[in-house]
Amino acid sequence: xxxxxxxxxxxxxxxxxxxxxxxxxxxxxxxxxxxxxxxxxxxxxxxxxxxxxxxxxxxxxxxxxxxxxxxxxxxxxxxxxxxxxxxxxxxxxxxxxxxxxxxxxxxxxxxxxxxxxxxxxxxxxxxxxxxxxxxxxxxxxxxxxxxxxxxxxxxxxxxxxxxxxxxxxxxxxxxxxxxxxxxxxxxxxxxxxxxxxxxxxxxxxxxxxxxxxxxxxxxxxxxxxxxxxxxxxxxxxxxxxxxxxxxxxxxxxxxxxxxxxxxxxxxxxxxxxxxxxxxxxxxxxxxxxxxxxxxxxxxxxxxxxxxxxxxxxxxxxxxxxxxxxxxxxxxxxxxxxxxxxxxxxxxxxxxxxxxxxxxxxxxxxxxxxxxxxxxxxx
Numbered sequence: 001x002x003x004x005x006x007x008x009x010x011x012x013x014x015x016x017x018x019x020x021x022x023x024x025x026x027x028x029x030x031x032x033x034x035x036x037x038x039x040x041x042x043x044x045x046x047x048x049x050x051x052x053x054x055x056x057x058x059x060x061x062x063x064x065x066x067x068x069x070x071x072x073x074x075x076x077x078x079x080x081x082x083x084x085x086x087x088x089x090x091x092x093x094x095x096x097x098x099x100x101x102x103x104x105x106x107x108x109x110x111x112x113x114x115x116x117x118x119x120x121x122x123x124x125x126x127x128x129x130x131x132x133x134x135x136x137x138x139x140x141x142x143x144x145x146x147x148x149x150x151x152x153x154x155x156x157x158x159x160x161x162x163x164x165x166x167x168x169x170x171x172x173x174x175x176x177x178x179x180x181x182x183x184x185x186x187x188x189x190x191x192x193x194x195x196x197x198x199x200x201x202x203x204x205x206x207x208x209x210x211x212x213x214x215x216x217x218x219x220x221x222x223x224x225x226x227x228x229x230x231x232x233x234x235x236x237x238x239x240x241x242x243x244x245x246x247x248x249x250x251x252x253x254x255x256x257x258x259x260x261x262x263x264x265x266x267x268x269x270x271x272x273x274x275x276x277x278x279x280x281x282x283x284x285x286x287x288x289x290x291x292x293x294x295x296x297x298x299x300x301x302x303x304x305x306x307x308x309x310x311x312x313x314x315x316x317x318x319x320x321x322x323x324x325x326x327x328x329x330x331x332x333x334x335x336x337x338x339x340x341x342x343x344x345x346x347x348x349x350x351x352x353x354x355x356x357x358x359x360x361x362x363x364x365x366x367x368x369x370x371x372x373x374x375x376x377x378x
């Protein structure tokens with residue numbers, strides 16, 4: 001499936017307070033950080049291109065300023081407990097930009113970069129954020145820009161506390177950021193569960209477990225330039241391979257991570273059976289498959305750093321059933337047999353069953369959904 005690129009540039013407003021005319025970074029620094037001149041140096045264009053699988057393109061982002069706001073630093077009253085004050089700062093920046101003839105309407109989002117220690121924030125689903133002289137680096141900026149795309153903070157399984165996934169940029173400042181020669185600190189990357197929740201996973205690069213015992217080889221989940229599967233989907237779980245290079249340079253090694261995405265809009269990092277936050281060669285993850293007592297088992301059988309591959313085996317545990325052969329049955333007949341076997345049935349078309357997945361004879365957990373495709377009788 002071809003990636004549908006979305007051109008979504010951001011307007012970057014460099015703003016000064018009326019009582020502070022300092023410029024903490026040269027104009028070119030902001031250009032390199034946010035737009036095309038810095039492509040290839042781990043800037044924000046690179047980040048969104050990698051972790052949206054090419055869907056989000058912010059290459060045409062523009063940097064404006066410096067713009068002096070008609071307000072002093074002491075007039076700013078925003079904070080986490082005063083969202084109205086935060087919104088007021090964004091409004092001040094918009095008004096000042098408009099007065100200079102800057103047309104913000106052609107941009108997807110707005111980044112307000114203040115020239116001294118002011119604030120760092122972005123609201124969920126609102127493509128406008130504020131950063132300052134102390135946060136001009138990709139890691140915190142990525143988190144706040146991602147808020148503008150509706151992305152929440154990352155969590156650990158079993159907890160509702162934010163900022164607890166050390167392998168995800170949506171836990172910035174509690175995550176494993178890496179030093180960078182251009183922008184101080186970068187990374188880590190974005191997990192596959194969040195990517196899929198935004199429609200950013202290339203479906204052609206996702207291997208979906210359908211039952212039985214299977215072995216699959218994974219590539220690092222953002223490396224679309226390498227052949228093979230990038231993510232394994234096992235029921236509600238996303239299995240991804242990450243290496244300690246690039247945005248993930250500080251994650252601690254070549255690792256396999258498992259996440260789920262909950263209805264509350266947050267991703268959750270799932271532990272290995274030994275309690276580890278990440279899986280290495282020999283590690284196992286066990287997850288529930290539903291209410292009938294069955295489960296999934298994911299085992300990392302090998303990691304090859306040179307080839308940039310991780311090999312995993314996937315199987316069922318607990319209550320299981322052999323998938324019947326539904327071929328040439330009517331939908332009524334197929335539904336009854338599926339019910340008797342403790343399976344769910346998803347049907348497409350009319351007539352009699354022409355094909356099915358998983359195939360007949362596959363061992364799956366009770367409660368597994370079997371897809372059947374029907375053809376009309378001539």
